[in-house]
Ligand SMILES: Cc1ncc(COP(=O)(O)OP(=O)(O)O)c(N)n1
Ligand SMILES: Cc1nc(C(=O)O)sc1CCOP(=O)(O)O
């Protein structure tokens with residue numbers, strides 16, 4: 395059995411390595427993924443200050459206490475350690491590891507050197523702030539990357555049951571739907587919230603995005619990827635304020651002035667329509683394909699994903715792609731099809747082909 399000083403040193407040595415590795419993991423993403431010099435600089439400063447604090451400890455005792463071969467923890471693994479598919483998950487895991495390790499350094503450090511423990515405590519608080527920022531950046535990175543490649547966007551309602559709702563998202567994401575929007579004007583707030591919570595988790599699992607129509611509060615509380623607002627709802631700037639950083643805000647536009655405003659307001663994407671008469675929603679007038687052509691000309695200068703919407707179906711899709719639009723948002727063309735998955739697959743194939 396080791397004596398207590400040796401135990402403390404062994405724990406400090408392991409935790410110091412873990413904290414430094416975690417900080418480095420985060421720093422690499424800030425540097426090479428986000429290319430954010432502030433964030434990378436903050437991680438580097440944390441790493442250097444950790445090294446400076448550790449130099450207060452006796453390095454010989456640290457190294458002497460190390461016995462990796464005899465460490466029973468090296469063979470203990472959880473399924474979660476190997477289930478990271480997204481960079482955002484890697485960053486979250488690294489941030490948690492750093493914070494836990496700093497806490498361990500602080501607690502066991504108190505048994506060796508109180509001044510060292512104090513330095514680690516202040517480092518831990520700085521790490522919380524830095525990690526909050528970088529975790530939000532990593533989540534935003536996943537969402538904007540996914541949005542940038544999205545071409546097929548589907549509006550869905552709450553469905554007849556939760557299991558049907560889940561199955562719809564799973565099967566249609568496999569069939570090529572990139573973005574799901576929960577749009578159900580009849581559902582209660584509670585029902586929207588419950589479906590949004592489940593839908594957001596399933597969509598993430600399927601590498602799809604999940605957006606809530608109209609309601610920034612429900613999008614945030616359900617941990618959805620974002621909200622879609624129209625001209626009668628919260629302005630995009632306010633929706634963003636409700637959602638905080640890292641989530642998407644989409645805006646409906648019906649004329650070019652609204653497109654300019656949405657872009658100025660920082661919309662992540664726009665819906666452009668109505669293109670054709672729709673069986674889902676009735677309109678007094680239709681912006682038509684002329685509007686799509688105009689938007690296409692404009693958004694070449696200010697790139698922002700733009701989804702054509704309103705009555706789009708397999709019969710009129712070519713008119714949409716002829717305007718330079720290779721992204722569409724639909725309801726009836728998929729939901730009312732005899733075989734929704736087949737309909738989604740067919741639309742997806744044609745959109746991919748048209749985008750070349
Ligand atoms: C992708 C997308 N584009 C446009 C709309 C329409 O939004 P809005 O004008 O707010 O109308 P409602 O959907 O709330 O009836 C949309 N939902 N999605
Ligand atoms: C909800 C909605 N908003 C539109 C707009 O132009 O702003 S068109 C539309 C209906 C979309 O469903 P479908 O594909 O069945 O027409």
Ligand SMILES: [Mg+2]
Nearest residue numbers: 608623624627
């Ligand atoms: Mg709306």
